[in-house]
Amino acid sequence: MGTDCQTPEASPPPASLRVLARRPEFLALNRGHRAPAGSFLLQGRDRGDGTPGIGVGFTCSKKVGNAVARNRAKRRLREAARLVLPDLGRPGWDYALIGRAGVTADRPFEALLDDLRRALAKVHGAR
Template sequence: MTPPEAPVDGKNHPGDKPPAASVCAPDTLTVLKKRSDFLKAARARRQGTSSMMVQGRKRAPDEDQEAVIRVGFTCSKKVGNAVARNRAKRRLREAARAILPEHGRAGWDYVLIGRAGSTSDRPYSALLDDLRYALRKIHGAQK
């Protein structure tokens, strides 16, 4: 059986693109890249869980107010070597893709921080439950 991105006839055609791997709409989530955005989120609400720390903040009116959810991912060297940090971030990205379009709020920034040992080893369903719990706590404090 051929992978989904392989052409049906088995030949490579110029300009053909494989299907997107993300399950959410491309305009729903945007990735944070600037250090200043991470620092602003660090000063906002935070909620720790067994597998991650989640920081969330509502963007100010003078900031970019697109109707998108912005999310960033980070792991310190306490998580382990580069392989372990990348694995933890990959798991956080997948959890964010699955949960944030449904439970996140447009106009908010979220930063997911991996924890040593538990982010990589925790069962995926528990990781999703942890993210849902953290979002409920962050948004519940706002009212």
């Protein structure tokens, strides 16, 4: 019994995410592109080192609120990045998502995802 099944072309696997943790990595993003979104600020830049992974970092200042509010905002940003960046982020790029006071923690999650998609389009369309 033979079947002639054609396998569909597989899409390339999404790029892997790595977390930015060191201050120099965040400072290097200041030389990149900025895209204010409704609920956060996105900074992005091409590392130019030829490594394929996507770097992502998260930060919230004390203006966002107490530790509970800052951690909630960062958790939401991490989840949004986990869902969106593997598909829309560019390999070899680093991104920082910077939370905003009174908005990041309270914005509906679908709107937060849309903000990230729009901000990525702005960062990649810049220049």
